[in-house]
Every structure is written in C-alpha cells, then in structure tokens.
Amino acid sequence: MTARTPGRRPGGPDTRGEILKAARESFASKGFATTSLRAVAREAGVDAALVHHYFASKDELFIESMALPIDPRQVAARILDGPTDQLGRRVITVFLAVWESPDGQQRMKALLRSVVSSDDVARTMREGIARLILQPVGQALGVPDAELRVALVASQLMGLAMIRYIVELEPIAATDVADLIDRMAPAIQHYLTA
Structure with a gap:
C-alpha cells in the first residue's frame, strides 16, 4: 500500500465530468465573469493544470459545461x-439552423426555459454569449452604438425563439424557415446597419 501524497488528486476515470459539474455550478452561482479555472479546479478537487489539460480556456469550459449545441465562437465567425x-x-x-436541428432544438428549448426561470442561468448566458458572440459582432460593425444594435437583434431572436418553439404561436410556429428568413432578415439588417 502506497501512502497518498498531500495535494490535489490526479485525474481519474470521470475527472472531466467532475470538472464540468463544478464549472456548471460555478457559472450558475457566480456568473461567467467571476468564475475562474482555478476556482473550478478547487471545487472539483483537482489541480488547475488538469482543468487546462481538458479545456484550453474558460470560453471552452463554458461552452462544454453549458452543453450548448453550438460553439458560439463559430457562430460569430459564420455571421461575420x-x-x-x-x-x-x-x-x-x-440562428434558425441551430433551432431547427433536432438536437439543437431540444437543447435550446431547455436552455431558454432555464434562462427565463433562473436569474443565475440568465446571468451566466448573458455574460457568456455577450463575450463570445455579441461583442465580436458589435466590434465588427464599427459604429458607436454597436452594443445597442446587437442587443436589439438579440431581443428579436429571443422573441422569435420563444414564440415559435416554446409558445408555438401560429402561424409563426408553422411558417417555413425560408419564409421566416426572408421576412426577418431586413429587420435584423436594419438594426445592424441602418
């Protein structure tokens, strides 16, 4: 029998899962901005280097711990x-491509319901999505009121998601995706560039 050395335990069979669990709890209770990789490591009972081994950055840890069906960094890149x-x-x-995929719709519905029912989840998503999608898009616009413009777009998208996928209000719920794109694109374009 070998004596256990003091300090953090090494990685085990479900260390990654334990790190994700600790991250979810930290993001939910503290928000994106104040969650640190060191604090997540401490909560998971592992060395901080192990968190870095599994997750290259706090952004990546956030994306995986929140089980987002998309990588927000890729979304921003595709939009731009x-x-x-x-x-x-x-x-x-x-936006609609994510919601219309079977896996994406299931996860996004759960996420949207969580956002509207939990202040902690709402804050976490607001901070994370703002950093990973809204800020890059706003910066690319190069206008002084970019933050407001991007927030107006987000309000339109969240309203559409709520009406189409949660409330299922007709005729929006049954409207063809291509028709929705044609009808909404000019309004979103107006918010961004008019």
Missing part, C-alpha cells in the same frame, strides 16, 4: 463571414 449588406440574413439563417 461575408458582405455587410447580408449580415442580417446570415444572423437569422445561423
């Missing part, structure tokens, strides 16, 4: 890839 006059169309197209 193309001409500015088509930005609104790309925003609504990417």
